[in-house]
Amino acid sequence: MKLKVSLFAIFTLFILIFLAFVSKDEDPIEKLLASLQSWTDNNPQEKVYLHTDKPYYVVGDTIWFKAYVTIGAKHQLSALSGAVYVDLINEGDSLAQSLKLPLMAGMAKGSIVLSDTSIREGNYRLRAYTQWMRNAGPDYFYDRTFSVGNSAANTVFAKIDYIYTKDGAQTKVKALIKYTDQKGKPYADKAVRYELKEGFESIVTGGGKTNELGELSINLPDRKKESKGSAYVLTRITIADGENVPKSFPIKRASQQTDVQFFPEGGNLVNDIITKVGVKAIGVNGLGVLVQGVVIDNENNEVAKLETTHFGMGYFSLKPEQGKTYQVKITYPDGSVNMLKLPKAVSDAYALSVYNNSGADTILVRIGAGSSILKKGDQVVSLVAQSGGDLQYAADIPISKSVTSIPIPSKGFSSGILQFTLFSKSGDPLNERIVFVQKNDRMDLKVSSSKKEYSLREKVEIDLDAKDAVGKPLVVNFSVSVIDEGVVPSDETNENSIFSQLLLSADIKGYIEKPNYYFYNPTEETKTNLDILMLTQGYRRFVWKDLISGKQIPPIYKAEKLVTNITGKLMTLSGKPMAGGKVTLINNKLGLVLDTVSDSKGQFKFSNLLITEGIDFTIQGRTVKNGKRLEVQIDKVVGQDVxxxxxxxxxxxxxxxxxxASIENSVKQDLDMQKHGRMGRNQQLKEVRIQASKLPKFGNTILESQADQVFRPNPGQNCGTFKDCLEKMDNNKSVFFELVTSVDCGPMWVARPKSEPEVYAVTIDGWLLESCDFQELLLGDGSNISKVYFAYDSYAVRARLLRGRFGGSKPPPVMAIYTKNGNFRSGYDPSLVYYAPKGYASVKEFYAPKYDNSGVNSPLADLRSTIYWNPATVTNKEGKAKITFFNSDNKGTYRVTVEGINADGLLGRQVYRYEVR
Known part of the structure; x- marks a missing residue:
């Protein structure tokens, strides 16, 4: 075996000597490693983790969080990006809130208020990413699902259960929704209307009445193979005359039936080579399923048994024989049986097995060669191991027997995912296997207090002590959360942690059930189960074939800096760049006026602007002779789709x-505040009730059902412009746009129906406008659009929308646009552009009460669930820090969670508990 490197530094030295004698094109492994290094240099990997103060919330709470953005395999705090985006997404895959936060040394702090004016009970998601991370795609964003409950405002409590039944190979799903009041009394014999949606697409509508138990049953249709969004059902229950209460429920269905998949280790089943085969069984609810099975050959002989245990995962070993085929007889939890085929075993391939013994400093790799390969004589393959693009091991491996073993020293490897890839002599990837290296390389973080029991409202002092593995003190910027576990009970294995996110979830596509299980209390069992997860869950940061062929896609999104550049072009009305034009950027609120001149390509730039939330600009262009017959075009980055x-x-x-527990505590807090005449919490309004309203008078509008098509903006879809959104709307049967040149306006877009050659008459909030006058709205982001009605079939409907403006002549087809504020600003001037870039959100400070030593208490009950939050607790040069706060009026167990990263990328997390009597 020709070993080229075990550690990256040695390998680099070897290559420098080697390149003096061997052309890069003559050595396949060198070409592989050069491709890997090029990819790593051009695509540094950023990851985001959000430490939140607690795992779930109640309407009226504030989500307190700290963002950590790291770069590279060593998880060092990133200096590449200067901004991080944090989105709150509801069950309908719409943006409920979106923040842009400044990154300082790879960290940012922020908060999101769950106000009852915009948030209701449901399942929400927190998503976080940088612009640079968008190049890798949303699979690698921080994306966490959590619950938000409602308390005192609830008059209707509702829950949804799912009933799964088999219908042949398919699984039928029925939703059973139960409605009760606060005391658990059923809302019997009440009318309910429902609508099943996937994203913004309506799938099924219907209605019915609840039974004597307050239950309504809904048969859910078969799930589409390619869903356009998360599925959920909206219901409105009528609890009194004209009093309708809305409730929404997620549809917890991942597939049509329990999905069982098999994963031969390394990718291939090879005849006469013992191979581990991973098994993963996922139920229709998205969770792992316990199944059993036997492997049967084509002669009906039982050759292996299998059973999934941990989260629906397991494995079995199989030694395929030449000429035989294999299938698995699966027995599901309900007793039903199914036969599934295993991949066909071959003889002209390699098998790759990796034995990652956590107790040793060696990883054993075994390469199995099929009989057809051995008949060709001695062969040479290349084995490469990389972690996050960083090379860990590379070697040429001579193959002369059926199984070749390679022990690899792993003492210098860091914790994280390690990818082994086997390549042919010509450099083609043959096999892959990922393993998780779980070393004792985390920060040695100690959290302590002077005592383990405290009184109500007593001052608490918590000491932090951070060291590395050899006892060297560390300067670390930590985030610290203290919560009342009696009010916020939780399962730590089901939470995200700085370890589970940065070491695991940020690198793995798809859903991982209870990711912190593998890090909360590492044991031999958790490490074994983590290896099975690696066997059955894919890692695809890049595709080797693309790297080798040079098909690396250049980054679409640039790394965003802390300051913003506003750029654009000046164009003549005939569409040519205007050089030497004058550009003025104005903000009246700040009294800001900046000037610049366009270059030979018509481009202009305003640099190094620190833009906060709510800051907007007017940008004015003028010709060299101070004329305004030109167009200002602003460069905009299209937002991230949901x-x-x-x-x-x-x-x-x-x-x-x-x-x-959280809801009951919230109710107590609200009642106590009302008792003392306080209404300080956000969550105080009664639940929204929808009552019928009269239709507008005839002639002012039409019924929605009379329009040939209706468009409503999808907050989860960022199209770029309002025009793009119209063109991309679902089942677009109504409109396409044509670029024409007008004597008065120059180049402009006109809208035409797909069914006839006429141009649409365009109304905005009932006003008929010329094409010149709505170009600004059409080419804007559409954020002020409420809905659009298209009418082209019925002359009567056209006439109503146009309010008889065309008299007795045939009215043209109509595109009726309605804005949210009902007051569109007419008068299109292409030389003047309004621009509102997304600015940095303001950051609130966490308030915690202080009590004096006299024991004098505020008359208000202190029922906080989050006792303390500090996103910037910094240890001194001795690695120590102290935090102080006061307990609330709740007795029980309080949990302190401390997380952080030091400058070298060393991760730390510690949970500490004390009692309040």
Whole structure:
């Protein structure tokens, strides 16, 4: 075996000597490593983790969080990006809130208020990413699903259960929704209307009445193979005349039937080579399923048994024989049986097995060669191991027997995912296997207090002590959360942690059930189960074939700096760049006026602007001779679309039950504040009730059903412009746009129906406008659009929308646009542009009360669930820090959670508990 490197530094030295004698094109492994290094240099990997103050919330709470953005395999705090985006996404895959926060040394702090004016009970997601991370795609964003409950405002409590029944190979799903009041009394014989939606697409509508138990049953249709969004059902129950209460529920269904998949280790089943085969069984609810099975050959002989245990995962070993085929007889939890085929075993391939013994400093790799390969004589393959693009091992391996073993020293490896790839002599990838290296390389973080028991409202002092593995003190910027576990009980294995996110979830596509299980209390069992997860869950940061062929896609999104550049072009009305034009950027609120001149390509730039939330600009262009017959075009980055929720298994279908302690505590707090004449909490309004309203008078509008098509903006979809959104709307049967040149306006877009050649007459909030006058709205982001009606079939409907403006002549087809404020600003001037870039959100400071030593208490009850939050607790040069706060009026166990990263990328997390008597 020709070993080229075990550690990266040695390998680099070897290559420098080697390149003096061998052309890069003559050595396949060198070409592989050069491709890997090029990819790593051009695509540094950023990851985001959010430490939140608690795992779930109640309407009226504030989500306190700290963002950590790291770069590279060593998880060092990133200096590449200067901004991080944090989105709050609801069950309908719409943006409920979106923040842009400044990154300082790879860290940012922020908060989101769950106000009752915009938030209601349901399952929400927190998503976080940088612009640079968008190049890798949303699979690698921080994306966590959590529950939000409601308390005093609830008059209707509802839960949803799912009933799964088999219909041949398919699984039928029925939703059973139960409505009760606060005391558990059923809302019997009440009318309910419902609408099943996937994203913004309506799938089924219907209605019925609840039975004597307050239950309504809904048969859910078969799930589409390619869903456009997360599925959920909207219901409105009528509890009194004209009093309708809305409730929404997620549809917890990941597939049509229990999905069982088999994963031969390394990718191939090879005849006469013993191979480990991973098994993963996922139920229709997105969670792992316990199944059993036997492997049967084509002669009906039982050759192996299997059983999934941990989260629906397991494995079995199989030695395929030449000429035989294999299938697995699976027995599901309900007793049903199914036969599934295993991949066909071959003889002209390699098998790759990796034995990652956590107790040793060696990883054993075994390469199995099929009989057809051995008949060709001695062969040479290349084995490469990399972690996050960083090379860990590379060697040429001579193959002369059926099984070749390679022990690899792993003492210098860091914790994280390690990818082994086997390559042919010509450099083609043959096999892959990922393993998880779990070393004792985390920060040695100690959290302590002077005593373990405290009184109500007593001052608490918590000491932090941070050291590395050899006892050297560390300067670390920590985030610290203290919560009342009696009010916020939780399962730590089901939470995200700085370890589970940065070492695991940020690198793995798809849903991982209870990711912190593998890090909360590491044992031999958890490490074994983590290896099975690696066997059955894919890692695809890049595709080797693309790297080798040079098909690396250049980054679309640039790394965003702390300051913003506003750029654009000046164009003539005939569409040519205007050089030497004058550009003025104005903000009246700040009294800001900046000037610049366009270059030979018509481009202009305003640099190094620190833009906060709510700051907007007017940008004016002028010709060299101060004329305004030109167009200002602003360069804009299209926002990130909202993708469907992949964390189906984390969706909570009975929020009131799961969050009962938090909801009851919130009720007590609200009642106490009302008792003392305070209404300081956000969550105080009664539940929204929808009552019927009269239709507008005839002639002012039409019924929605009379329009040939209706468009409503999808907050989860960022199209770029309002025009793009119209063109991309679902089942677009109504409109396409044509670029024409007008004597008065120059180049402009006109809208035409797809069914006839006429141009649409365009109304905005009932006003008929010329094409010149709505170009600004059409080419804007559409954020002020409420809906659009298209009418082209009925002359009567056209006439109503146009309010008889065309008299007795045939009215043209109509595109009726309605804005949110009902007051569109007419008068299109292409030389003047309004621009509101997304600015940095303001950051609130966490308030914690202080009590004096006299024991004098505020008359208000202190029922905080989050006792303390500090996103910037910094240890001194001795590695120590102290935090102080006061307990609330709740007795029980309080949990202190400390997380952080030091400058070298060393991760730290510690949980500490004390009692309040």
């Amino acid at each position: 993708t469907p929720n992949v964390n189906i298994g984390d969706i909570n279908s009975d929020i009131p039950k799961a969050l009962m």
